[in-house]
Amino acid sequence: xxxxxxxxxxxxxxxxxxxxxxxxxxxxxxxxxxxxxxxxxxxxxxxxxxxxxxxxxxxxxxxxxxxxxxxxxxxxxxxxxxxxxxxxxxxxxxxxxxxxxxxxxxxxxxxxxxxxxxxxxxxx
Amino acid sequence: xxxxxxxxxxxxxxxxxxxxxxxxxxxxxxxxxxxxxxxxxxxxxxxxxxxxxxxxxxxxxxxxxxxxxxxxxxxxxxxxxxxxxxxxxxxxxxxxxxxxxxxxxxxxxxxxxxxxxxxxxxxxxxxxxxxxxxxxxxxxxxxxxxxxxxxxxxxxxxxxxxxxxxxxxxxxxxxxxxxxxxxxxxxxxxxxxxxxxxxxxxxxxxxxxxxxxxxxxxxxxxxxxxxxxxxxxxxxxxxxxxxxxxxxxxxx
Numbered sequence: 053x054x055x056x057x058x059x060x061x062x063x064x065x066x067x068x069x070x071x072x073x074x075x076x077x078x079x080x081x082x083x084x085x086x087x088x089x090x091x092x093x094x095x096x097x098x099x100x101x102x103x104x105x106x107x108x109x110x111x112x113x114x115x116x117x118x119x120x121x122x123x124x125x126x127x128x129x130x131x132x133x134x135x136x137x138x139x140x141x142x143x144x145x146x147x148x149x150x151x152x153x154x155x156x157x158x159x160x161x162x163x164x165x166x167x168x169x170x171x172x173x174x175x176x
Numbered sequence: 177x178x179x180x181x182x183x184x185x186x187x188x189x190x191x192x193x194x195x196x197x198x199x200x201x202x203x204x205x206x207x208x209x210x211x212x213x214x215x216x217x218x219x220x221x222x223x224x225x226x227x228x229x230x231x232x233x234x235x236x237x238x239x240x241x242x243x244x245x246x247x248x249x250x251x252x253x254x255x256x257x258x259x260x261x262x263x264x265x266x267x268x269x270x271x272x273x274x275x276x277x278x279x280x281x282x283x284x285x286x287x288x289x290x291x292x293x294x295x296x297x298x299x300x301x302x303x304x305x306x307x308x309x310x311x312x313x314x315x316x317x318x319x320x321x322x323x324x325x326x327x328x329x330x331x332x333x334x335x336x337x338x339x340x341x342x343x344x345x346x347x348x349x350x351x352x353x354x355x356x357x358x359x360x361x362x363x364x365x366x367x368x369x370x371x372x373x374x375x376x377x378x379x380x381x382x383x384x385x386x387x388x389x390x391x392x393x394x395x396x397x398x399x400x401x402x403x404x405x406x407x408x409x410x411x412x413x414x415x416x417x418x419x420x421x422x423x424x425x426x427x428x
Contacts, residue, residue: 132254139261146268153275160282164289171293 078122081130085118088138091145100144103151107144111137202249204256205239211263212236221266224273228266235259297351304347308340316416319344321375323411331370333378341375344415345382353419355388360413361395361406368393371413 092111100108118133212232215221221229239255308319325337333341348354358375360368372391380386395406 128250132250135254136257136261139258139265143261143265143268146265146272150268150272150275153272153279157275157278157282160279160286164282164285167286167289167293171289171296174293174296 078127081118081122081127081134084131084134084138085115085122088115088118088134088141091138091141095141095145095148098145098148099152100141100148102148104144104147107140107147111140111144114140202239202243202252202256204253204260205236205243208236208239208256208259208263211260215263215266218267218270220270220274223270225266225269228262228269232259232262232266235262301347301351304343308343308347310417313416316418319415319417321413321415326371326374326413329364329367331367331374333374338378341378342382345379345384348379348384348388349382352388355390355418356384357390357416357418358392358413359416360391360393362393362411363395363406365393365395367411368395375413375415 088111092108092115095104095108095111114133114137118130118137121127121130121133212229215229215232235255236259239252239259242252242255305317305319310317310319312318319340321337321340325334325340326332327334344356348356356379358372360371360375362368362371369391370393372393376386376389376391379389
């Protein structure tokens with residue numbers, strides 16, 4: 053351990069550490085992009101194109117930007133962007149699910165109201 | 177206890193925030209904390225999206241640790257962003273669950289309305305059957321059209337007899353699941369057959385499908401249990417209600 057404290061080696065050690073961290077970030081970033089893409093697919097399947105357009109668009113833009121960052125070898129940005137894309141896609145899916153549930157609830161309530169009015173009319 | 181929990185959770189969050197003196201240094205994290213505290217005061221979120229909001233809390237904790245370690249603004253902003261989105265996910269999840277509860281309520285209510293409707297229908301049918309003096313017999317619900325509803329020794333219905341057939345047609349048109357069997361009892365089999373057909377024709381004329389009407393004419397060969405034998409002064413026509421599979425109905 054002592055040898056690392058020698059001033060001359062600090063720069064090399066640091067460079068090596070950054071290099072290793074950088075390398076470790078390559079698969080991590082790519083893996084995160086793959087996970088985020090699956091999450092985006094799920095969000096699309098939930099109907100986020102219709103119910104959470106903005107969030108879906110944001111996720112898609114960030115995944116593109118993440119891939120660009122990989123190409124630029126900016127792996128930290130790539131991972132951050134991909135993580136954000138995943139969060140945006142998860143939100144898009146949640147928004148689509150809640151919008152769909154609210155739509156069904158509203159339709160059922162309206163049809164109940166109509167049915168009730170009809171029943172009351174018939175009873176008179 | 178429920179109320180206490182809602183009060184305590186935001187207080188705990190505030191304590192957490194104020195305990196961490198450095199949050200003020202990062203505005204995105206401060207914003208995320210404020211949203212988090214707001215979400216914790218919403219019982220809908222703490223009840224219906226407990227897992228989602230706990231995940232947001234975990235991200236904020238992670239951000240705190242990062243801040244205390246002196247990590248870069250980028251790293252903290254990233255965690256703050258993820259926490260902010262996770263809070264929004266919790267809010268949407270709560271809305272979704274609320275809507276799902278509303279759906280369950282609406283379905284229960286629909287069944288209730290259906291039940292009321294069915295009761296009202298049953299009541300209406302009972303009233304109409306009562307007007308026709310329908311009675312339960314061994315063979316089912318039976319409506320009797322007396323001889324005096326027909327012209328003497330003819331197959332023509334008098335206006336009063338016709339008005340009874342109108343009421344019967346009304347019931348049959350409203351409740352398509354019921355079929356009728358028309359049985360005429362006269363001293364003369366030819367007259368019996370013609371009277372049954374007269375009622376059948378009248379019902380068809382009023383919109384009842386012919387397939388739902390069975391007719392038969394009897395002379396005095398088939399006396400009905402509990403009734404006097406057919407004679408010149410004792411002739412009648414019976415309308416027996418059955419369901420579509422031909423079973424006689426005892427009641428609605």
